[in-house]
Amino acid sequence: MSVTDAAVPEEVTPDLSETGADDTVDRELLVDNLRYTLDGRWRETRQYARRNMDRVDLLPDPTLTMQESRDRTFEHIRELGKLDFAAAGFRTEHGGTGDVGASITAIEMLGYADLSLMVKAGVQWGLFGGAIENLGTQRHHDKYVKPLIDLDLLGCFAMTEKGHGSNVQALETVATYDRETDEFVVHSTTPSATKDYIGGAAQHATLATVFAQLVTAGPGQEPEDHGVHCFVVPIRDDNHEPMPGVTIGDDGPKGGLAGVDNGRLSFDHVRIPRENLLNKYADVDDDGSYHSPIDNPNRRFFTMLGTLIRGRVSVAATAGAAGRKALAIATHYGLERRQFEAPDSDSEIVIMDYLAHQRKLLPLIAKSYALAFAQNEVVEELHEVQTAKPEDTEGDDSMAGRQRELESAAAGLKAMTTWHASHAINVCREACGGNGYLDENQLSIMRGDIDVFTTFEGDNTVLTQLVAKELLSAYAEDVRGLNTVGWARFIADMARDVILEKSAARQVVQTLLDSSGEDPEESELSNRATQVRLFRNREDHLLRTCANRLRRATAEDADAFAVFNNAQDHLLKVGHAHMERVVLEAFIEGIENCDSKAAADLLGTVCDLFVYSALEDDLDWFLMHRHVSVERAKAIRRGVNELCKELRPHAQTLVDAFGVPEALLTVAMEG
Amino acid sequence: MSVTDAAVPEEVTPDLSETGADDTVDRELLVDNLRYTLDGRWRETRQYARRNMDRVDLLPDPTLTMQESRDRTFEHIRELGKLDFAAAGFRTEHGGTGDVGASITAIEMLGYADLSLMVKAGVQWGLFGGAIENLGTQRHHDKYVKPLIDLDLLGCFAMTEKGHGSNVQALETVATYDRETDEFVVHSTTPSATKDYIGGAAQHATLATVFAQLVTAGPGQEPEDHGVHCFVVPIRDDNHEPMPGVTIGDDGPKGGLAGVDNGRLSFDHVRIPRENLLNKYADVDDDGSYHSPIDNPNRRFFTMLGTLIRGRVSVAATAGAAGRKALAIATHYGLERRQFEAPDSDSEIVIMDYLAHQRKLLPLIAKSYALAFAQNEVVEELHEVQTAKPEDTEGDDSMAGRQRELESAAAGLKAMTTWHASHAINVCREACGGNGYLDENQLSIMRGDIDVFTTFEGDNTVLTQLVAKELLSAYAEDVRGLNTVGWARFIADMARDVILEKSAARQVVQTLLDSSGEDPEESELSNRATQVRLFRNREDHLLRTCANRLRRATAEDADAFAVFNNAQDHLLKVGHAHMERVVLEAFIEGIENCDSKAAADLLGTVCDLFVYSALEDDLDWFLMHRHVSVERAKAIRRGVNELCKELRPHAQTLVDAFGVPEALLTVAMEG
Numbered sequence A, B: 001m002s003v004t005d006a007a008v009p010e011e012v013t014p015d016l017s018e019t020g021a022d023d024t025v026d027r028e029l030l031v032d033n034l035r036y037t038l039d040g041r042w043r044e045t046r047q048y049a050r051r052n053m054d055r056v057d058l059l060p061d062p063t064l065t066m067q068e069s070r071d072r073t074f075e076h077i078r079e080l081g082k083l084d085f086a087a088a089g090f091r092t093e094h095g096g097t098g099d100v101g102a103s104i105t106a107i108e109m110l111g112y113a114d115l116s117l118m119v120k121a122g123v124q125w126g127l128f129g130g131a132i133e134n135l136g137t138q139r140h141h142d143k144y145v146k147p148l149i150d151l152d153l154l155g156c157f158a159m160t161e162k163g164h165g166s167n168v169q170a171l172e173t174v175a176t177y178d179r180e181t182d183e184f185v186v187h188s189t190t191p192s193a194t195k196d197y198i199g200g201a202a203q204h205a206t207l208a209t210v211f212a213q214l215v216t217a218g219p220g221q222e223p224e225d226h227g228v229h230c231f232v233v234p235i236r237d238d239n240h241e242p243m244p245g246v247t248i249g250d251d252g253p254k255g256g257l258a259g260v261d262n263g264r265l266s267f268d269h270v271r272i273p274r275e276n277l278l279n280k281y282a283d284v285d286d287d288g289s290y291h292s293p294i295d296n297p298n299r300r301f302f303t304m305l306g307t308l309i310r311g312r313v314s315v316a317a318t319a320g321a322a323g324r325k326a327l328a329i330a331t332h333y334g335l336e337r338r339q340f341e342a343p344d345s346d347s348e349i350v351i352m353d354y355l356a357h358q359r360k361l362l363p364l365i366a367k368s369y370a371l372a373f374a375q376n377e378v379v380e381e382l383h384e385v386q387t388a389k390p391e392d393t394e395g396d397d398s399m400a401g402r403q404r405e406l407e408s409a410a411a412g413l414k415a416m417t418t419w420h421a422s423h424a425i426n427v428c429r430e431a432c433g434g435n436g437y438l439d440e441n442q443l444s445i446m447r448g449d450i451d452v453f454t455t456f457e458g459d460n461t462v463l464t465q466l467v468a469k470e471l472l473s474a475y476a477e478d479v480r481g482l483n484t485v486g487w488a489r490f491i492a493d494m495a496r497d498v499i500l501e502k503s504a505a506r507q508v509v510q511t512l513l514d515s516s517g518e519d520p521e522e523s524e525l526s527n528r529a530t531q532v533r534l535f536r537n538r539e540d541h542l543l544r545t546c547a548n549r550l551r552r553a554t555a556e557d558a559d560a561f562a563v564f565n566n567a568q569d570h571l572l573k574v575g576h577a578h579m580e581r582v583v584l585e586a587f588i589e590g591i592e593n594c595d596s597k598a599a600a601d602l603l604g605t606v607c608d609l610f611v612y613s614a615l616e617d618d619l620d621w622f623l624m625h626r627h628v629s630v631e632r633a634k635a636i637r638r639g640v641n642e643l644c645k646e647l648r649p650h651a652q653t654l655v656d657a658f659g660v661p662e663a664l665l666t667v668a669m670e671g
Helices: A024-053 A066-083 A100-110 A116-136 A138-149 A296-307 A309-336 A357-388 A397-431 A433-437 A443-454 A461-473 A484-493 A496-501 A506-516 A529-553 A560-566 A568-592 A597-617 A618-626 A631-656 B021-037 B045-053 B067-081 B098-110 B115-135 B137-150 B297-304 B309-336 B354-386 B399-433 B433-437 B443-454 B460-472 B484-493 B496-501 B509-513 B528-553 B562-566 B566-592 B599-617 B620-626 B630-656
Strands: A155-158 A175-180 A184-188 A194-197 A207-216 A224-234 A246-252 A262-267 A271-274 A340-341 A348-350 B155-158 B173-179 B184-190 B195-199 B207-216 B224-234 B247-251 B262-267 B270-273 B338-341 B348-350
Touching: A024 A100, A024 A357, A024 A597, A066 A116, A066 A484, A100 A116, A100 A309, A100 A357, A116 A155, A116 A194, A116 A207, A116 A224, A116 A309, A116 A443, A138 B496, A138 B509, A155 A194, A155 A461, A175 A224, A184 A207, A184 A224, A194 A207, A194 B433, A207 A262, A224 A296, A246 A433, A296 A397, A309 A348, A309 A357, A309 A397, A309 A443, A309 A631, A357 A397, A357 A568, A357 A597, A357 A631, A357 B460, A397 A433, A397 A443, A397 A461, A397 A568, A397 B399, A397 B443, A433 A443, A433 B195, A433 B443, A443 B399, A443 B433, A461 A529, A461 A568, A484 A529, A484 A560, A506 A529, A506 A568, A529 A560, A529 A568, A529 A597, A529 A618, A560 A568, A568 A597, A568 B354, A597 A618, A597 A631, A597 B433, A618 A631, A618 B155, A618 B620, A631 B620, B021 B045, B021 B354, B021 B599, B021 B630, B067 B115, B098 B115, B098 B309, B098 B354, B115 B137, B115 B155, B115 B195, B115 B207, B115 B224, B115 B309, B155 B195, B173 B224, B184 B207, B184 B224, B195 B207, B207 B262, B224 B270, B224 B297, B297 B399, B309 B348, B309 B354, B309 B399, B309 B443, B309 B630, B338 B509, B354 B566, B354 B599, B354 B630, B399 B433, B399 B443, B399 B460, B399 B566, B433 B443, B443 B484, B460 B528, B460 B566, B484 B528, B484 B562, B509 B528, B509 B566, B528 B562, B528 B566, B528 B599, B528 B620, B562 B566, B566 B599, B599 B620, B599 B630, B620 B630
Parallel strands: A155 A207, A175 A207, B155 B207, B173 B207
Antiparallel strands: A175 A184, A184 A262, A184 A271, A194 A262, A207 A224, A246 A262, A340 A348, B173 B184, B184 B262, B184 B270, B195 B262, B207 B224, B247 B262, B338 B348
16 A cells, blocks of 8 residues: 555645646646645555545435435445454454554545445444443453454444433433342333434344443442443344344434434343443442442543544544535536626636635635644544553553543534534535535535534534533543533632643644734734634633633522523633634644645645634624724635635645545536 | 404403413413414415414325325325415416415415425416416416416426526527427527426426527518527427427436426427417517517516516525424424433423523524514515506506515525525524434424525525615616626716615604614614614615725726626625615514514514624624624623523414414424
8 A cells, every 4th residue: 555646755846836837737746745734644544445435336326215225335334344444443452453543534534425334334333343442341352343343243332312312421221230140131211211313223233332320239238320331232133133122213214314224222121141231441240249440420431431532533524524525526516617707708707706606615625624634633642542552651640631632622623523514515505506406416415414413423512512611620520520500610619720721832833923923913914823822812711701700600699500501602602712723723733744835835825714714703702802903804804805816726726635536526517 | 264363352462571360371362463463464375274284294204205205295286276275376367366475375384384395386386377477478378377277287497407597698598480380499509508407397297488598580680589588388298208309307316305306308499389489578470570568688588587576485485484394393392302400400401491502593583583574575565566457557667666676675585584494494403403313303304405495596695696786776777687797887887876865764664763863872772773773874884885896897997807706795795784674674564563562572572682693693794894882792792692581481482473383393302
């Protein structure tokens, strides 16, 4: 496997503007260099995927029935199984190849083909496999990892219930230990305890990793609820019939993801061996006594959940890919399609030449670049954290902090990217007019498929709030799990310094900041340090003022919930502002790491458009809080237009650099 | 038919806040009074529709194949045919009952059931029927109107081509008069001349109203292109096979509207009798000579198009209905669903109690109210204009002006309402989490169905621009049809006064303005006159500055297209600002006409939320142009939160008043 086709030579690409000799060759080199940069550390995985996925038959087929779509996705995942995509997600000692980053990157690449296929793969190897891998111990690894990689064992991930999605700690499924038989009895205690939306449950899965309240009584003790734990529960027998006590339902047709068999599971006193508890973080002895290396139940719960972060990261990565693909399709069309006469000409105007059209697509392309760099960083950090050898990190307190910040970054980026992708695909559909609505042009299918990405793996509003809460509590231990009031009181008691302390910058950003003046209003808006300062100052301002508001919750007569609730929009804004700053800084670092001058220059302009658009979207805040003057605000608006004009000639280059396999961009429409 | 259940008694409903006696009864009365107000002039039609449409079997069935969906929609439209919905759209002398307003209202009500059904009905009776009715003469009315009302004749409306959607004047289908045979020869001159997205073409229609360039040579003359005209072209024979020379394609699966058989038509020298020209505005004699009462080809074209406005109005009306239905479904769910523990309580918090959830749904509900009042006004004006007897308006110059302003209002409201509906349904889907994604809960189906409403009957961006252009040219005759440069030059030559002159207010608004001070910054923001002034001042400011920018196009060395293009975002903003002002004023008039004090008070608060949200969405503009101070801007943000809190207890009432038939709100999900 080689990536020479994208390798950056020592002598970097000449700047396009400096050469008139052979623009075509230069453009191709520029595309290669951009793609190389954008591909990040797992570029070999991407290239491998591109070579193997450049097949039009991988695209969703809208003429199939739901059942046919499910069957076809199932066939495709079996083919994928042969490509060694899956083993990367599992440690070598468990039977995998131990390359977490590659496994997520491979799943992301499926987003260029078919989101149903990605979800199906994500459920099997990421969620179900991830639970076995990260919550189980050797007995589970030995038994399940190899067969699940090879698809000899098909599983599903049964966490969400009808009654509880965001509030996982309140799940109503209960697994009670029965000392007599040395079994857990898994039971859906209410109708709302029914597991729902479970990918794979409706048809293919034979095993489920079921999240349930663990109840057990130690010797001579009363039964006690130890909180949510994960259990391996067989749901279908050898004839693929539901196991005794297991009721399986089908969620039926959905807004998209036709190839995914989402279903419902409920349990009527289903007995499983004690060994089926995934017992890495807690175990029950045969006498019923419960023990865990983590004493605090909240911390234990969130530690377990934290190991499952891969699902969230994969969803964000894939949404990013889907958004880029839609933008590539719409941009190609916008560069071909003509409408209304050009002045002094017989031909009509290419619609991408209209400012309104540029304003629709180019800022979204810029944001896609920004998010891709941020995503690459999260995947890299996730890889580092999850592949660190226990013996190397033992006693290393920083690992817990890194895990915590990683979870927050993953949550924030998931919300930001899935909202962006859903919005971008919607805009792209509309930008292709009636053509966009025909399934033969893909965008309408993608629009339906992407929709639920804003919901699954964490509702975006809840996740954005989570990011803000983590920031406000400075990632303090033992805050999570507190209810709203408890949390508000905690924040109120914290010193302001703790919050601001978190703003230490990465090296490249610190250097930028050090080399420029302090006052953002004095310097050029195109100055990168000024841009960073605007983003950082906004975040700090919001954090400080939000903390102040929440502090009121401690007042003697305060209704703590009301204080929290009144500040909820403020809190969400903290999350947005934080993530936008994080993404900008990742973009800057990405450009810093680009060795091609021409590519870096173009990325610089793309970064400018990302910044100007973000500022424009939040201009009222910047004006209201006097972080920009009226004159500067007007310059920002003008700047977006000017940057659109500047990037217009590079539109094709920018979307080509996404590296979506040609066959997967197949559409019927022509300009 | 009676509407006593919603009638407002002389002695109006007591204000809810003043009574503690029997809140339940009062709430129902309040709902009735709100609905009565919102229902507008054609409330009897609405009530009739409600009684006949309260059937769960009218909802789309997502388990059907595309073919089954089409068949089912076809069955439903046959049932509708029996309800006398259709005849209202046609003049009594043509065989109808001549109630244009009722016909549009009836079609709008279908939006509560199934958007496929609405589109199918809209194509048959509104577009195809509308073309016959409004562009044809007695020979066409006699032959087609009765059978098309009764569905003995099924038609389609073949305007859009692959190559031309927005730019209808550039259609490439040509109808050439052949004197030898006294026929028109209809021909698709290029592949891009293929008619596309034509509802009904793929399967059901036997006749098409085809828009084509009319080419004819008068005696001793060269053939001349007289521009786009409409022709009746049989596309299927008695065996339902394509007519000779007609090629019919199927657009296949789409992003939604599964029950509509969209297709493609191309013509290979298809011959039709000369009489098949819909000849109200132009005719060709048997010697090939062309004559029209309207000399100017542009004016003729836009006059013909203008008579087809009903389609655009119906689409806006239906989108409004779909948005309201989605908000009713999401609000019901939000009032039942609980998540996360309430402080000092065992139960969880109703999600509608979260500020973030209120902020998602309540401003959209407020905007739905605002748009509904504006829509009612447009329907009323359309009814008046289209039912005016020719003998009463002969020589009445104001009719042309009314028609022109009506077209602009219809275009603007179509863009505003369909964008609103698409956005609202998307938000509602997300607000219902995983449940929202299951077709059994309707929202995901609606999300797919509504999408193309932003495109068909005029791309929203193009329509918004049209509104602005009309304003800037003060609805001057003969401006339409000018290309971009010609138009920009026209604007440049106009005096500023002509533009501002258009801002004369309706009586109720003028009274408001007269009774308050001049300076919006000095008065209370809750003051209605202040609100109107903010909206009007924004519009005037944008209009004036946009005109100034466009004036640069006349400079000696100016690139007129570049001048126009650089101002395109400004131009679109003019359109938005204008429409928002028009909608606000319609809301104010709607409240003025509400005889129930309790209902009017509640509507007043809803109107406040509409205003505050609109101001919040555009706060950067108001700040940048110093139309509001920083302090006022902060008050606006706070105001949205406060109004959400104030309206939270009325959420159920507000959506009940939409009057969506109970059966059509059927969903599987429970809170």
